[in-house]
Amino acid sequence: MTALIDLLDRLIGVIGLPEFLHYVVLTSIKIVLVLVPLIIAVAYFTYAERKIIGYIQNRLGPNRVGWYGLLQPFADTLKMLLKEIVVPSNASPFLFFLAPLLSLMAAFAVWAVVPFSENFVIADIDAGLLYVLALTSMGVYGVIIAGWASNSKYAFLGAMRSAAQIVAYEIAMGFALVGVLMAGGSLNLSAIVLAQEGTSVLGWFVWPLFPLFMVYFISGLAETNRAPFDVAEGESEIVAGFHVEYSGIAFGLFFLAEYANMILITALTVIFFFGGWMSPFAGIPGLDGTFIGQSSFFWMAIKMAFFMFCFLWARATFPRYRYDQIMRLGWKVFLPVTIVWIAVEGVMVAAQIGPWAA
Amino acid sequence: MVTTLLFYAFASVLIIAAVGVIASKNPVHSALFLVLAFFESAMLWLLMEAEFLAVVLVLVYVGAVMVLFLFVVMMLDINVERMRDGYTRYLPLGLVVALVVILEIGHVIWYRSQNLPFLTVPEPNPEGYSNTRELGSVLYTEYVYAFELASVVLLLAIVAAITLTMRKRPGLKVQDVAKQVAVNRDDRVRLVKDDAGTETET
Numbered sequence: 417m418t419a420l421i422d423l424l425d426r427l428i429g430v431i432g433l434p435e436f437l438h439y440v441v442l443t444s445i446k447i448v449l450v451l452v453p454l455i456i457a458v459a460y461f462t463y464a465e466r467k468i469i470g471y472i473q474n475r476l477g478p479n480r481v482g483w484y485g486l487l488q489p490f491a492d493t494l495k496m497l498l499k500e501i502v503v504p505s506n507a508s509p510f511l512f513f514l515a516p517l518l519s520l521m522a523a524f525a526v527w528a529v530v531p532f533s534e535n536f537v538i539a540d541i542d543a544g545l546l547y548v549l550a551l552t553s554m555g556v557y558g559v560i561i562a563g564w565a566s567n568s569k570y571a572f573l574g575a576m577r578s579a580a581q582i583v584a585y586e587i588a589m590g591f592a593l594v595g596v597l598m599a600g601g602s603l604n605l606s607a608i609v610l611a612q613e614g615t616s617v618l619g620w621f622v623w624p625l626f627p628l629f630m631v632y633f634i635s636g637l638a639e640t641n642r643a644p645f646d647v648a649e650g651e652s653e654i655v656a657g658f659h660v661e662y663s664g665i666a667f668g669l670f671f672l673a674e675y676a677n678m679i680l681i682t683a684l685t686v687i688f689f690f691g692g693w694m695s696p697f698a699g700i701p702g703l704d705g706t707f708i709g710q711s712s713f714f715w716m717a718i719k720m721a722f723f724m725f726c727f728l729w730a731r732a733t734f735p736r737y738r739y740d741q742i743m744r745l746g747w748k749v750f751l752p753v754t755i756v757w758i759a760v761e762g763v764m765v766a767a768q769i770g771p772w773a774a
Numbered sequence: 775m776v777t778t779l780l781f782y783a784f785a786s787v788l789i790i791a792a793v794g795v796i797a798s799k800n801p802v803h804s805a806l807f808l809v810l811a812f813f814e815s816a817m818l819w820l821l822m823e824a825e826f827l828a829v830v831l832v833l834v835y836v837g838a839v840m841v842l843f844l845f846v847v848m849m850l851d852i853n854v855e856r857m858r859d860g861y862t863r864y865l866p867l868g869l870v871v872a873l874v875v876i877l878e879i880g881h882v883i884w885y886r887s888q889n890l891p892f893l894t895v896p897e898p899n900p901e902g903y904s905n906t907r908e909l910g911s912v913l914y915t916e917y918v919y920a921f922e923l924a925s926v927v928l929l930l931a932i933v934a935a936i937t938l939t940m941r942k943r944p945g946l947k948v949q950d951v952a953k954q955v956a957v958n959r960d961d962r963v964r965l966v967k968d969d970a971g972t973e974t975e976t
Contacts (some may be wrong), residue, residue, distance in 0.1 A: 436776055511806075541825070542825065542904050542905070542906060543825050543826055543829050543905075543906050546826070546829040546830065546833065546906075547829055549833055549837075550829045550830075550832040550833040550836075550837060551832075553832075553833060553836070553837025553838065553841075554832070554836060554837060556837075556841055557809070557841075560841065560844055560845075560848075561806070564802060564844075564848050572848070576845065576848075576849075579841055579842075579844075579845050580845070582841075583838060583841055583842065586837070586838070603906055740949075744951070
């Protein structure tokens with residue numbers, strides 16, 4: 417990856433652009449290198465979701481389009497592109513179309529600070545963790561505006577539920593990340609991963625911060641409005657929640673944003689708690705020099721795939737929470753757990769116990 | 775050069791958004807313009823290398839405060855016609871306030887321009903300078919008492935807000951999840967001997 421970027425850097429250098437334009441072109445190429453695989457991953461994530469949930473429920477899942485249904489995501493995308501976009505009467509047209517774009521913008525912009533390997537990150541900024549929190553909290557605007565601009569009771573109810581839920585879970589999520597920040601000693605995501613570089617798996621933050629990991633991952637489920645916390649969509653109660661009035665590709669954009677956010681939560685979980693691109697077999701003699709023992713994006717992808725599977729697994733096996741139970745879980749369970757564990761961690765840091773003792 | 779262009783772009787959007795807050799008829803549109811205004815001022819702070827403040831502004835005001843604000847504004851059933859009734863009545867007072875504010879801003883600018891250090895461009899920070907780290911080290915050393923005092927005041931406000939809304943009414947039905955989980959079959963099911971099958975005399 418680094419070699420490719422260097423090569424591109426030199427290739428653009430041949431044209432002899434001014435320094436500023438050179439930087440813009442190089443960054444644009446990096447953005448394309450991140451976003452195109454991301455969109456393809458989203459497409460096949462929807463396919464994987466339907467297949468996996470199908471098998472869990474003793475069905476086959478999509479198997480008509482292409483081999484084993486492998487072309488299904490493309491068929492779906494084509495269908496959505498060709499469908500008519502209906503704007504409800506008395507809807508606010510500008511806000512109606514702004515909402516899916518806002519969702520998508522927030523979902524994509526966070527990827528700028530996500531490090532994929534030691535040298536590949538679009539923007540290696542110092543306040544990376546804060547940036548992640550700020551942008552994920554902006555995703556809620558797409559939902560609220562969609563619900564309000566649709567001029568529909570169901571959409572509005574969905575938006576209100578979602579807004580309250582996201583605000584509630586963001587606090588627990590933020591506190592969980594305070595623990596990561598204390599352990600990593602930096603707000604920079606690459607530095608947080610490098611802080612977990614130890615002799616083996618034992619250096620990963622998931623062991624000392626296990627309660628925070630649980631809180632973070634479950635809050636991630638709630639933050640992305642996924643089952644069992646999908647009351648914002650709640651098919652059986654409010655049809656489809658905030659996007660009930662959207663059709664065609666406007667609906668497709670919401671879908672894209674939701675799945676990109678899910679992949680983002682898995683990437684962040686891996687970075688904060690599971691050593692990012694570190695290999696789990698790093699310290700084992702005999703494997704050290706080989707591909708398996710080396711840190712690379714390959715390991716990050718494998719860890720992300722595991723947590724993506726957990727998202728689908730949770731959706732297939734848990735019944736939906738009732739709304740007041742979601743609020744209770746967020747405010748009365750997760751918040752105290754994180755605060756207590758931050759205090760415990762503070763004592764551990766002060767007493768030099770734990771992997772950050774060096 | 776690019777920074778200057780960006781500054782004018784952000785600043786003009788900021789001014790448009792600020793005018794939109796007071797000029798739009800629909801309160802929801804006003805609130806959304808306010809969100810845009812916050813966002814643009816965060817961008818301006820970023821240009822001034824205050825990345826921590828910029829990100830925190832987006833995180834706190836855009837991500838949390840304005841969401842709750844919108845939440846409330848959307849729920850209100852506001853009659854827009856009624857709202858505009860007092861427009862001409864309050865216009866003179868509004869103009870006076872605006873004039874006073876403009877005079878004050880002008881005075882501040884004039885006063886500062888007298889001895890000029892205000893107008894010199896500050897040195898850009900060196901590479902690797904961490905705004906967040908610097909802010910943290912100042913907050914927890916030099917201003918630690920003021921900082922702790924502020925946090926205690928905020929905590930007090932939270933406790934006060936919760937106690938004000940906690941009303942104990944008689945007959946209130948509250949769920950106790952632990953009790954629900956601990957329930958046994960015997961607590962809920964009562965088997966009754968029914969003699970409906972046997973013949974009875976009439």
